[in-house]
Amino acid sequence: MPTLPVQPAEFHVFDTSLRDGAQQEGLHLSVPDKLKIAGYLDELGVTFIEGGWPGANPADTEFFQLAKDLGLKRSKLVAFGATRKAGAKASEDALTKALVDADTEYICIVAKSHEDHVRRALRTTLEENLEMITDTVTFLRSQGKRVFVDCEHFFDGYRAYPEYAIKVVQTAHDAGAEVVVLCDTNGGMLPSWIGDIVRAAAETGANLGVHVHNDTACAVANTVAAVEAGVMHVQGTFNGYGERTGNADLSAVIPNLQLKFGWEILPADQLADLTRVAHAIALVAHQPLLGRQPYVGQSSFAHKAGLHASAIKVDENLYQHIDPALVGNDMRMLISDMAGRANIQIKGEQLGFDLDDRELAAKITEVVKEREAEGYSYESADASFEMLLRDQLGVLDLPIEVHSWRVFTEERDGINISEATVKLTAKGARQMVVGEGNGPVNALDDALRAALIPAYPQVADFELTDYRVRILDEGYGTDATVRTLIDTSYGGETWTTVGVGTNVIEASWEALLDALSYGIMTHLEA
DSSP states (O other): OOOOOOOOSSOEEEEOTTTTGGGSTTOOOOHHHHHHHHHHHHHHTOSEEEEEOBTTBHHHHHHHHHHTTSOOSSOEEEEEEEOOOTTSOGGGOHHHHHHHHTTOSEEEEEEEOSHHHIIIIIOSOHHHHHHHHHHHHHHHHHTTOEEEEEEETHHHHHHHOHHHHHHHHHHHHHHTOSEEEEEETTOOOOHHHHHHHHHHHGGGOOOEEEEEBOTTSOHHHHHHHHHHHTOSEEEEBGGGOOSTTOBOBHHHHHHIIIIISOOOSSOHHHHTTHHHHHHHHHHHHTOOOOTTOTTTSTTTTEEOSHHHHHHHHHOGGGGOSSOGGGGTOOOEEOOSTTOOHHHHHHHHHHTTOOOOOHHHHHHHHHHHHHHHHHTOOSTTOHHHHHHHHHHHTTOOOOSEEEEEEEEEEEEETTEEEEEEEEEEEETTEEEEEEEEESSHHHHHHHHHHHHHTTTOGGGGGOEEEEEEEEESSTTSGGGSOEEEEEEEEETTEEEEEEEEESSHHHHHHHHHHHHHHHHIIIIIOO
16 A cells, blocks of 8 residues: 555645636636635635736725635635736735725735746846845735745746746745745646655745646646645646636545545535535536536446446445545446346346336346447436336326427518427316417427416426437437437436437427426325
8 A cells, every 4th residue: 555645734725716817718717706605615625725916907806805705714815916016015005005904814926936927028137037026025914914835837948947946936935935835836847756856845844835837737636746745835726717728627636535534524424515615616617516526526436337237236346446525426337238137137226216126227227238229318217218128117297297299480471480389188177278389399388388387287387407418329310319318307306318319399399298207296196
Protein backbone atom coordinates (compact mmCIF):
# COMPACT_ATOMS: atom_id res chain seq x y z
CA MET A 1 0.00 0.00 0.00
CA PRO A 2 1.34 3.48 -0.84
CA THR A 3 2.01 5.87 2.03
CA LEU A 4 -0.81 8.40 2.20
CA PRO A 5 -0.08 12.06 2.95
CA VAL A 6 -0.89 13.34 6.41
CA GLN A 7 -3.60 15.99 6.61
CA PRO A 8 -2.21 19.42 7.56
CA ALA A 9 -3.40 20.93 10.84
CA GLU A 10 -5.15 23.59 8.74
CA PHE A 11 -6.59 22.82 5.31
CA HIS A 12 -8.75 25.04 3.10
CA VAL A 13 -11.26 24.29 0.34
CA PHE A 14 -11.65 27.54 -1.57
CA ASP A 15 -14.56 27.76 -4.02
CA THR A 16 -14.31 30.26 -6.88
CA SER A 17 -17.46 29.25 -8.79
CA LEU A 18 -18.96 32.73 -8.39
CA ARG A 19 -15.88 34.46 -9.80
CA ASP A 20 -13.63 32.24 -11.93
CA GLY A 21 -16.41 29.75 -12.68
CA ALA A 22 -18.68 32.55 -13.91
CA GLN A 23 -16.17 33.26 -16.68
CA GLN A 24 -17.33 30.10 -18.48
CA GLU A 25 -18.73 30.66 -21.95
CA GLY A 26 -22.53 30.61 -21.83
CA LEU A 27 -22.72 30.81 -18.03
CA HIS A 28 -24.39 33.96 -16.72
CA LEU A 29 -25.03 34.36 -13.00
CA SER A 30 -27.29 37.12 -11.74
CA VAL A 31 -26.79 38.52 -8.25
CA PRO A 32 -29.71 36.40 -6.91
CA ASP A 33 -28.13 33.35 -8.60
CA LYS A 34 -24.82 34.02 -6.86
CA LEU A 35 -26.50 34.48 -3.49
CA LYS A 36 -28.36 31.21 -3.91
CA ILE A 37 -25.21 29.30 -4.90
CA ALA A 38 -23.32 30.82 -1.95
CA GLY A 39 -26.06 29.42 0.29
CA TYR A 40 -25.59 25.92 -1.14
CA LEU A 41 -21.81 26.12 -0.71
CA ASP A 42 -22.27 27.17 2.91
CA GLU A 43 -24.63 24.24 3.51
CA LEU A 44 -21.94 21.91 2.23
CA GLY A 45 -19.28 23.62 4.31
CA VAL A 46 -16.48 24.71 1.97
CA THR A 47 -13.95 26.84 3.85
CA PHE A 48 -14.04 29.90 1.59
CA ILE A 49 -16.42 31.29 -1.05
CA GLU A 50 -14.89 33.79 -3.45
CA GLY A 51 -17.76 36.09 -4.37
CA GLY A 52 -16.31 38.23 -7.13
CA TRP A 53 -14.42 41.46 -7.76
CA PRO A 54 -16.02 44.40 -5.93
CA GLY A 55 -15.44 47.71 -7.64
CA ALA A 56 -14.65 46.06 -10.97
CA ASN A 57 -18.34 45.70 -11.91
CA PRO A 58 -21.63 46.81 -10.31
CA ALA A 59 -23.04 43.30 -9.97
CA ASP A 60 -20.16 42.07 -7.82
CA THR A 61 -20.29 45.20 -5.69
CA GLU A 62 -24.02 44.60 -5.14
CA PHE A 63 -23.38 40.95 -4.32
CA PHE A 64 -21.08 41.83 -1.43
CA GLN A 65 -23.58 44.35 -0.10
CA LEU A 66 -26.38 41.78 -0.09
CA ALA A 67 -24.19 38.86 1.02
CA LYS A 68 -23.85 40.44 4.45
CA ASP A 69 -27.39 39.24 5.13
CA LEU A 70 -26.77 35.62 4.05
CA GLY A 71 -25.84 34.57 7.58
CA LEU A 72 -23.19 32.11 6.43
CA LYS A 73 -22.64 29.47 9.11
CA ARG A 74 -19.79 27.33 7.80
CA SER A 75 -18.03 29.31 5.06
CA LYS A 76 -16.12 32.58 4.94
CA LEU A 77 -16.73 35.06 2.11
CA VAL A 78 -13.71 36.31 0.15
CA ALA A 79 -13.43 39.41 -2.03
CA PHE A 80 -11.19 39.14 -5.07
CA GLY A 81 -9.01 41.83 -6.58
CA ALA A 82 -5.53 42.58 -7.88
CA THR A 83 -2.35 44.30 -6.81
CA ARG A 84 -2.45 48.08 -7.12
CA LYS A 85 -1.47 49.66 -10.42
CA ALA A 86 2.15 50.27 -11.33
CA GLY A 87 3.44 53.62 -10.11
CA ALA A 88 0.52 54.16 -7.71
CA LYS A 89 -0.01 53.64 -3.99
CA ALA A 90 -2.28 50.93 -2.65
CA SER A 91 -3.79 53.34 -0.14
CA GLU A 92 -4.89 55.59 -3.02
CA ASP A 93 -5.92 52.88 -5.51
CA ALA A 94 -9.70 52.89 -6.11
CA LEU A 95 -10.02 49.13 -6.72
CA THR A 96 -7.91 48.32 -3.66
CA LYS A 97 -10.14 50.54 -1.53
CA ALA A 98 -13.20 48.82 -3.03
CA LEU A 99 -11.82 45.55 -1.65
CA VAL A 100 -11.73 47.07 1.80
CA ASP A 101 -15.26 48.43 1.38
CA ALA A 102 -16.56 44.94 0.52
CA ASP A 103 -16.31 44.36 4.28
CA THR A 104 -15.02 40.78 4.17
CA GLU A 105 -12.48 39.42 6.61
CA TYR A 106 -10.57 37.73 3.78
CA ILE A 107 -9.30 39.17 0.50
CA CYS A 108 -7.58 37.33 -2.35
CA ILE A 109 -5.47 39.37 -4.76
CA VAL A 110 -3.91 38.22 -8.02
CA ALA A 111 -0.28 39.07 -8.78
CA LYS A 112 1.91 38.42 -11.79
CA SER A 113 4.62 35.78 -11.27
CA HIS A 114 5.83 35.25 -14.85
CA GLU A 115 8.52 37.63 -16.10
CA ASP A 116 7.04 37.89 -19.59
CA HIS A 117 3.64 38.84 -18.20
CA VAL A 118 5.18 41.49 -15.96
CA ARG A 119 7.04 43.08 -18.84
CA ARG A 120 4.46 42.65 -21.63
CA ALA A 121 1.07 42.67 -19.83
CA LEU A 122 1.75 44.97 -16.88
CA ARG A 123 4.39 46.89 -18.86
CA THR A 124 6.46 47.49 -15.78
CA THR A 125 9.70 46.28 -14.26
CA LEU A 126 10.23 43.11 -12.30
CA GLU A 127 11.17 45.16 -9.25
CA GLU A 128 8.05 47.32 -9.46
CA ASN A 129 5.87 44.18 -9.67
CA LEU A 130 7.36 42.96 -6.39
CA GLU A 131 6.75 46.36 -4.82
CA MET A 132 3.12 46.26 -6.02
CA ILE A 133 2.68 42.96 -4.18
CA THR A 134 4.31 44.20 -0.99
CA ASP A 135 2.44 47.52 -0.96
CA THR A 136 -0.97 45.97 -1.63
CA VAL A 137 -0.64 43.14 0.91
CA THR A 138 0.77 45.51 3.54
CA PHE A 139 -2.01 48.05 3.04
CA LEU A 140 -4.78 45.45 3.21
CA ARG A 141 -3.30 43.99 6.38
CA SER A 142 -3.16 47.48 7.87
CA GLN A 143 -6.92 47.62 7.31
CA GLY A 144 -7.39 44.46 9.35
CA LYS A 145 -7.73 42.11 6.38
CA ARG A 146 -6.40 38.59 6.04
CA VAL A 147 -4.84 38.19 2.63
CA PHE A 148 -4.31 35.41 0.10
CA VAL A 149 -2.16 36.02 -3.01
CA ASP A 150 -2.86 34.18 -6.28
CA CYS A 151 0.41 33.96 -8.25
CA GLU A 152 -0.92 34.08 -11.80
CA HIS A 153 0.91 31.92 -14.39
CA PHE A 154 3.18 30.65 -11.61
CA PHE A 155 3.87 27.19 -13.01
CA ASP A 156 4.64 28.45 -16.52
CA GLY A 157 6.65 31.27 -14.97
CA TYR A 158 8.66 28.83 -12.86
CA ARG A 159 9.50 26.67 -15.87
CA ALA A 160 10.69 29.73 -17.81
CA TYR A 161 12.20 31.89 -15.04
CA PRO A 162 12.34 29.86 -11.81
CA GLU A 163 14.26 32.40 -9.71
CA TYR A 164 11.75 35.20 -10.30
CA ALA A 165 8.70 32.98 -9.76
CA ILE A 166 10.08 31.90 -6.40
CA LYS A 167 10.92 35.51 -5.56
CA VAL A 168 7.25 36.45 -6.09
CA VAL A 169 6.17 33.72 -3.65
CA GLN A 170 8.75 34.86 -1.12
CA THR A 171 7.71 38.50 -1.49
CA ALA A 172 4.03 37.74 -0.91
CA HIS A 173 4.88 35.59 2.10
CA ASP A 174 7.21 38.18 3.63
CA ALA A 175 4.57 40.91 3.15
CA GLY A 176 2.14 38.90 5.27
CA ALA A 177 0.05 36.81 2.88
CA GLU A 178 -1.46 33.93 4.86
CA VAL A 179 -1.53 31.67 1.80
CA VAL A 180 0.37 32.04 -1.46
CA VAL A 181 -1.57 30.27 -4.22
CA LEU A 182 0.34 28.75 -7.14
CA CYS A 183 -1.74 29.09 -10.32
CA ASP A 184 -1.65 27.01 -13.49
CA THR A 185 -3.49 29.76 -15.32
CA ASN A 186 -3.09 28.26 -18.80
CA GLY A 187 -3.92 24.75 -17.56
CA GLY A 188 -0.97 23.17 -19.33
CA MET A 189 0.69 21.28 -16.49
CA LEU A 190 0.87 17.54 -15.79
CA PRO A 191 0.77 15.97 -12.30
CA SER A 192 4.48 15.09 -12.01
CA TRP A 193 5.47 18.63 -13.04
CA ILE A 194 3.09 20.11 -10.47
CA GLY A 195 4.54 18.12 -7.61
CA ASP A 196 8.16 19.02 -8.35
CA ILE A 197 7.41 22.74 -8.63
CA VAL A 198 5.28 22.84 -5.47
CA ARG A 199 8.11 21.24 -3.50
CA ALA A 200 10.51 23.89 -4.82
CA ALA A 201 8.12 26.69 -3.78
CA ALA A 202 7.65 25.15 -0.34
CA GLU A 203 11.27 26.00 0.49
CA THR A 204 10.17 29.64 0.92
CA GLY A 205 8.35 28.63 4.10
CA ALA A 206 5.03 30.01 2.79
CA ASN A 207 1.69 28.31 3.29
CA LEU A 208 0.92 27.22 -0.25
CA GLY A 209 -2.30 26.79 -2.21
CA VAL A 210 -3.02 25.63 -5.75
CA HIS A 211 -5.36 26.86 -8.49
CA VAL A 212 -5.37 24.91 -11.76
CA HIS A 213 -7.30 24.89 -14.99
CA ASN A 214 -8.31 21.83 -16.96
CA ASP A 215 -6.79 22.38 -20.41
CA THR A 216 -4.87 19.09 -20.24
CA ALA A 217 -7.85 17.31 -18.59
CA CYS A 218 -5.61 17.04 -15.50
CA ALA A 219 -7.06 19.72 -13.21
CA VAL A 220 -8.27 17.32 -10.51
CA ALA A 221 -5.16 15.13 -10.80
CA ASN A 222 -2.91 18.22 -10.70
CA THR A 223 -4.71 19.46 -7.59
CA VAL A 224 -4.25 16.11 -5.83
CA ALA A 225 -0.58 16.08 -6.89
CA ALA A 226 -0.14 19.53 -5.36
CA VAL A 227 -1.75 18.33 -2.13
CA GLU A 228 0.62 15.37 -2.03
CA ALA A 229 3.50 17.83 -2.49
CA GLY A 230 2.40 19.91 0.48
CA VAL A 231 -0.22 22.57 -0.35
CA MET A 232 -2.78 23.24 2.39
CA HIS A 233 -5.29 25.20 0.31
CA VAL A 234 -7.06 24.04 -2.87
CA GLN A 235 -9.04 26.29 -5.17
CA GLY A 236 -11.61 25.11 -7.69
CA THR A 237 -15.19 25.38 -8.85
CA PHE A 238 -18.20 23.17 -8.46
CA ASN A 239 -18.89 21.00 -11.50
CA GLY A 240 -15.62 22.26 -12.99
CA TYR A 241 -17.05 25.56 -14.25
CA GLY A 242 -14.59 28.09 -15.64
CA GLU A 243 -13.25 29.68 -18.78
CA ARG A 244 -12.04 27.53 -21.66
CA THR A 245 -12.13 23.93 -20.36
CA GLY A 246 -12.85 24.92 -16.77
CA ASN A 247 -11.23 24.71 -13.36
CA ALA A 248 -10.51 21.84 -10.99
CA ASP A 249 -13.86 20.30 -10.09
CA LEU A 250 -14.36 20.49 -6.33
CA SER A 251 -17.10 17.85 -6.48
CA ALA A 252 -14.28 15.42 -7.38
CA VAL A 253 -11.41 17.01 -5.42
CA ILE A 254 -13.26 16.94 -2.08
CA PRO A 255 -14.23 13.22 -2.13
CA ASN A 256 -10.83 12.25 -3.52
CA LEU A 257 -9.13 13.80 -0.51
CA GLN A 258 -11.70 12.56 1.99
CA LEU A 259 -12.37 9.06 0.72
CA LYS A 260 -8.99 8.17 -0.77
CA PHE A 261 -6.63 9.90 1.66
CA GLY A 262 -8.92 9.44 4.64
CA TRP A 263 -8.86 13.15 5.48
CA GLU A 264 -11.81 14.87 7.12
CA ILE A 265 -12.51 17.65 4.67
CA LEU A 266 -16.22 17.72 5.53
CA PRO A 267 -18.20 15.94 8.24
CA ALA A 268 -19.68 12.71 6.86
CA ASP A 269 -23.25 14.04 6.83
CA GLN A 270 -22.15 17.08 4.82
CA LEU A 271 -20.18 14.95 2.35
CA ALA A 272 -23.39 12.99 1.80
CA ASP A 273 -24.90 16.26 0.52
CA LEU A 274 -22.27 16.52 -2.25
CA THR A 275 -24.45 15.15 -5.07
CA ARG A 276 -27.46 17.24 -4.04
CA VAL A 277 -25.42 20.43 -3.89
CA ALA A 278 -23.70 19.76 -7.24
CA HIS A 279 -27.08 19.26 -8.93
CA ALA A 280 -28.62 22.27 -7.17
CA ILE A 281 -25.78 24.53 -8.35
CA ALA A 282 -26.14 23.16 -11.88
CA LEU A 283 -29.84 24.06 -11.87
CA VAL A 284 -29.16 27.63 -10.74
CA ALA A 285 -26.37 28.00 -13.30
CA HIS A 286 -28.56 26.57 -16.10
CA GLN A 287 -25.73 24.18 -16.91
CA PRO A 288 -26.95 20.57 -17.17
CA LEU A 289 -24.73 18.41 -15.00
CA LEU A 290 -22.83 15.83 -17.07
CA GLY A 291 -24.08 12.32 -16.44
CA ARG A 292 -20.51 10.98 -16.55
CA GLN A 293 -19.22 13.46 -13.97
CA PRO A 294 -17.28 11.55 -11.29
CA TYR A 295 -18.94 10.98 -7.90
CA VAL A 296 -22.03 13.17 -8.50
CA GLY A 297 -23.10 12.34 -12.07
CA GLN A 298 -26.15 10.24 -12.81
CA SER A 299 -23.94 7.62 -14.48
CA SER A 300 -21.20 7.60 -11.84
CA PHE A 301 -22.47 4.37 -10.33
CA ALA A 302 -24.55 3.05 -13.25
CA HIS A 303 -24.00 -0.51 -14.49
CA LYS A 304 -25.03 -1.81 -17.88
CA ALA A 305 -23.09 -4.97 -18.71
CA GLY A 306 -24.56 -8.26 -17.51
CA LEU A 307 -21.13 -9.37 -16.21
CA HIS A 308 -21.03 -6.34 -13.90
CA ALA A 309 -24.54 -7.02 -12.67
CA SER A 310 -23.75 -10.65 -11.86
CA ALA A 311 -20.81 -9.54 -9.72
CA ILE A 312 -22.76 -6.73 -8.06
CA LYS A 313 -25.51 -9.18 -7.12
CA VAL A 314 -22.86 -10.93 -5.01
CA ASP A 315 -21.19 -7.78 -3.68
CA GLU A 316 -22.00 -4.23 -4.76
CA ASN A 317 -18.40 -3.13 -4.17
CA LEU A 318 -16.94 -5.48 -6.77
CA TYR A 319 -17.57 -2.92 -9.53
CA GLN A 320 -17.74 0.32 -7.49
CA HIS A 321 -14.78 2.20 -6.05
CA ILE A 322 -16.84 3.64 -3.15
CA ASP A 323 -20.29 3.30 -1.62
CA PRO A 324 -22.34 5.87 -3.62
CA ALA A 325 -24.25 6.84 -0.46
CA LEU A 326 -21.09 8.42 0.96
CA VAL A 327 -21.47 11.26 -1.55
CA GLY A 328 -25.27 11.17 -1.68
CA ASN A 329 -25.49 9.27 -4.96
CA ASP A 330 -27.10 5.92 -5.83
CA MET A 331 -26.19 2.80 -7.73
CA ARG A 332 -28.25 2.48 -10.91
CA MET A 333 -28.77 -0.68 -12.90
CA LEU A 334 -29.21 0.10 -16.58
CA ILE A 335 -31.57 -2.00 -18.65
CA SER A 336 -30.52 -2.48 -22.28
CA ASP A 337 -29.78 -5.12 -24.89
CA MET A 338 -26.49 -5.67 -23.02
CA ALA A 339 -28.36 -6.56 -19.85
CA GLY A 340 -28.34 -10.04 -18.40
CA ARG A 341 -30.72 -11.71 -16.00
CA ALA A 342 -28.85 -10.24 -13.02
CA ASN A 343 -29.47 -6.69 -14.30
CA ILE A 344 -33.21 -7.38 -14.47
CA GLN A 345 -33.26 -8.98 -11.02
CA ILE A 346 -31.37 -6.14 -9.35
CA LYS A 347 -33.44 -3.48 -11.11
CA GLY A 348 -36.63 -5.30 -10.15
CA GLU A 349 -35.53 -5.39 -6.52
CA GLN A 350 -34.80 -1.66 -6.61
CA LEU A 351 -38.37 -1.12 -7.84
CA GLY A 352 -39.83 -3.39 -5.18
CA PHE A 353 -40.46 -6.55 -7.24
CA ASP A 354 -39.24 -10.06 -6.40
CA LEU A 355 -37.59 -11.58 -9.48
CA ASP A 356 -35.81 -14.52 -7.85
CA ASP A 357 -37.66 -16.82 -10.25
CA ARG A 358 -34.88 -17.48 -12.79
CA GLU A 359 -37.25 -18.44 -15.61
CA LEU A 360 -39.36 -15.31 -15.12
CA ALA A 361 -36.27 -13.10 -14.98
CA ALA A 362 -34.90 -14.76 -18.13
CA LYS A 363 -38.21 -14.23 -19.92
CA ILE A 364 -38.31 -10.54 -19.02
CA THR A 365 -34.67 -10.20 -20.12
CA GLU A 366 -35.54 -11.58 -23.56
CA VAL A 367 -38.52 -9.20 -23.87
CA VAL A 368 -36.25 -6.26 -23.02
CA LYS A 369 -33.69 -7.32 -25.63
CA GLU A 370 -36.40 -7.73 -28.28
CA ARG A 371 -37.79 -4.28 -27.50
CA GLU A 372 -34.33 -2.73 -27.54
CA ALA A 373 -33.77 -4.31 -30.98
CA GLU A 374 -36.88 -2.43 -32.14
CA GLY A 375 -35.36 0.84 -30.95
CA TYR A 376 -36.51 1.24 -27.34
CA SER A 377 -33.92 2.46 -24.85
CA TYR A 378 -34.75 1.50 -21.28
CA GLU A 379 -31.42 2.57 -19.83
CA SER A 380 -32.58 6.17 -20.27
CA ALA A 381 -36.27 5.53 -19.59
CA ASP A 382 -36.69 3.95 -16.17
CA ALA A 383 -40.41 4.74 -16.02
CA SER A 384 -41.12 2.89 -19.27
CA PHE A 385 -39.09 -0.08 -18.01
CA GLU A 386 -41.11 -0.20 -14.80
CA MET A 387 -44.32 -0.21 -16.82
CA LEU A 388 -42.98 -3.02 -19.03
CA LEU A 389 -41.96 -4.96 -15.91
CA ARG A 390 -45.38 -4.50 -14.32
CA ASP A 391 -46.98 -5.69 -17.57
CA GLN A 392 -44.85 -8.85 -17.70
CA LEU A 393 -45.67 -9.56 -14.05
CA GLY A 394 -49.39 -9.06 -14.68
CA VAL A 395 -49.68 -6.14 -12.27
CA LEU A 396 -49.95 -3.23 -14.72
CA ASP A 397 -53.20 -1.50 -13.78
CA LEU A 398 -53.40 1.39 -16.22
CA PRO A 399 -55.45 4.32 -14.91
CA ILE A 400 -56.41 5.39 -18.45
CA GLU A 401 -58.24 3.62 -21.27
CA VAL A 402 -57.66 5.48 -24.55
CA HIS A 403 -60.31 4.91 -27.21
CA SER A 404 -58.87 7.07 -29.98
CA TRP A 405 -56.72 10.08 -30.73
CA ARG A 406 -55.96 12.20 -33.75
CA VAL A 407 -54.08 15.38 -34.53
CA PHE A 408 -53.76 17.68 -37.52
CA THR A 409 -51.93 20.86 -38.38
CA GLU A 410 -53.25 23.63 -40.59
CA GLU A 411 -52.34 27.15 -41.58
CA ARG A 412 -54.75 29.90 -40.52
CA ASP A 413 -54.03 33.42 -41.67
CA GLY A 414 -50.35 32.62 -42.09
CA ILE A 415 -50.07 30.92 -38.67
CA ASN A 416 -49.57 27.17 -38.22
CA ILE A 417 -51.94 25.74 -35.61
CA SER A 418 -52.17 22.14 -34.41
CA GLU A 419 -55.38 20.63 -33.07
CA ALA A 420 -55.73 17.27 -31.31
CA THR A 421 -58.76 15.23 -30.26
CA VAL A 422 -58.48 12.61 -27.51
CA LYS A 423 -61.19 10.18 -26.39
CA LEU A 424 -60.55 8.22 -23.17
CA THR A 425 -62.03 6.86 -19.97
CA ALA A 426 -60.58 7.69 -16.55
CA LYS A 427 -62.17 6.64 -13.25
CA GLY A 428 -65.20 5.37 -15.16
CA ALA A 429 -65.91 8.71 -16.85
CA ARG A 430 -65.63 8.99 -20.63
CA GLN A 431 -64.07 12.19 -21.97
CA MET A 432 -63.68 13.66 -25.43
CA VAL A 433 -61.46 16.74 -25.47
CA VAL A 434 -60.01 18.95 -28.17
CA GLY A 435 -56.70 20.69 -27.52
CA GLU A 436 -54.61 23.20 -29.43
CA GLY A 437 -50.88 23.78 -29.42
CA ASN A 438 -47.95 25.27 -31.26
CA GLY A 439 -47.18 21.83 -32.67
CA PRO A 440 -48.81 18.40 -32.87
CA VAL A 441 -47.12 17.02 -29.73
CA ASN A 442 -48.01 20.13 -27.76
CA ALA A 443 -51.63 19.83 -28.94
CA LEU A 444 -51.78 16.15 -27.91
CA ASP A 445 -50.32 17.03 -24.51
CA ASP A 446 -52.93 19.78 -24.08
CA ALA A 447 -55.83 17.51 -25.04
CA LEU A 448 -54.62 14.55 -22.94
CA ARG A 449 -54.18 16.66 -19.82
CA ALA A 450 -57.58 18.31 -20.27
CA ALA A 451 -59.22 14.89 -20.55
CA LEU A 452 -57.50 13.63 -17.38
CA ILE A 453 -57.88 16.65 -15.10
CA PRO A 454 -61.54 15.94 -14.14
CA ALA A 455 -60.41 12.59 -12.69
CA TYR A 456 -56.89 13.60 -11.63
CA PRO A 457 -56.63 17.37 -11.03
CA GLN A 458 -52.95 17.12 -10.05
CA VAL A 459 -52.07 16.24 -13.65
CA ALA A 460 -52.18 19.98 -14.30
CA ASP A 461 -48.98 20.22 -12.25
CA PHE A 462 -47.11 17.53 -14.20
CA GLU A 463 -44.37 19.41 -16.04
CA LEU A 464 -42.89 18.18 -19.31
CA THR A 465 -39.26 19.24 -18.78
CA ASP A 466 -37.57 17.75 -21.84
CA TYR A 467 -38.50 16.21 -25.19
CA ARG A 468 -35.91 14.52 -27.39
CA VAL A 469 -36.17 12.86 -30.79
CA ARG A 470 -33.51 10.64 -32.34
CA ILE A 471 -33.44 9.06 -35.79
CA LEU A 472 -32.44 5.39 -35.38
CA ASP A 473 -31.79 4.23 -38.95
CA GLU A 474 -29.97 6.99 -40.75
CA GLY A 475 -30.25 6.97 -44.52
CA TYR A 476 -33.99 6.32 -44.57
CA GLY A 477 -34.86 10.02 -44.56
CA THR A 478 -38.39 10.84 -43.47
CA ASP A 479 -39.23 7.12 -43.48
CA ALA A 480 -36.75 6.41 -40.66
CA THR A 481 -37.63 4.86 -37.31
CA VAL A 482 -37.44 7.43 -34.53
CA ARG A 483 -37.16 7.25 -30.77
CA THR A 484 -38.68 9.93 -28.55
CA LEU A 485 -37.84 10.45 -24.88
CA ILE A 486 -39.92 12.62 -22.57
CA ASP A 487 -38.89 13.83 -19.10
CA THR A 488 -41.73 14.70 -16.74
CA SER A 489 -41.47 16.25 -13.27
CA TYR A 490 -43.84 16.43 -10.32
CA GLY A 491 -43.28 16.88 -6.60
CA GLY A 492 -39.53 17.19 -6.96
CA GLU A 493 -39.17 13.91 -8.88
CA THR A 494 -38.48 13.35 -12.56
CA TRP A 495 -39.18 10.27 -14.68
CA THR A 496 -38.45 9.41 -18.32
CA THR A 497 -40.56 7.51 -20.84
CA VAL A 498 -39.80 6.31 -24.36
CA GLY A 499 -41.75 5.82 -27.58
CA VAL A 500 -40.62 4.30 -30.90
CA GLY A 501 -42.09 4.24 -34.40
CA THR A 502 -41.69 5.29 -38.01
CA ASN A 503 -44.28 7.98 -37.29
CA VAL A 504 -42.75 10.62 -35.01
CA ILE A 505 -46.20 11.66 -33.77
CA GLU A 506 -47.08 8.08 -32.89
CA ALA A 507 -43.78 7.63 -31.04
CA SER A 508 -44.32 10.91 -29.20
CA TRP A 509 -47.86 9.92 -28.24
CA GLU A 510 -46.60 6.62 -26.78
CA ALA A 511 -43.99 8.39 -24.64
CA LEU A 512 -46.49 11.09 -23.61
CA LEU A 513 -49.25 8.65 -22.64
CA ASP A 514 -46.79 6.54 -20.65
CA ALA A 515 -45.46 9.66 -18.91
CA LEU A 516 -48.85 10.73 -17.59
CA SER A 517 -49.98 7.16 -16.86
CA TYR A 518 -46.81 6.47 -14.87
CA GLY A 519 -47.16 9.72 -12.95
CA ILE A 520 -50.74 8.90 -11.99
CA MET A 521 -49.89 5.33 -10.94
CA THR A 522 -46.86 6.20 -8.83
CA HIS A 523 -47.69 9.65 -7.48
CA LEU A 524 -51.47 9.99 -7.39
CA GLU A 525 -52.66 6.43 -6.74
CA ALA A 526 -49.78 5.11 -4.64
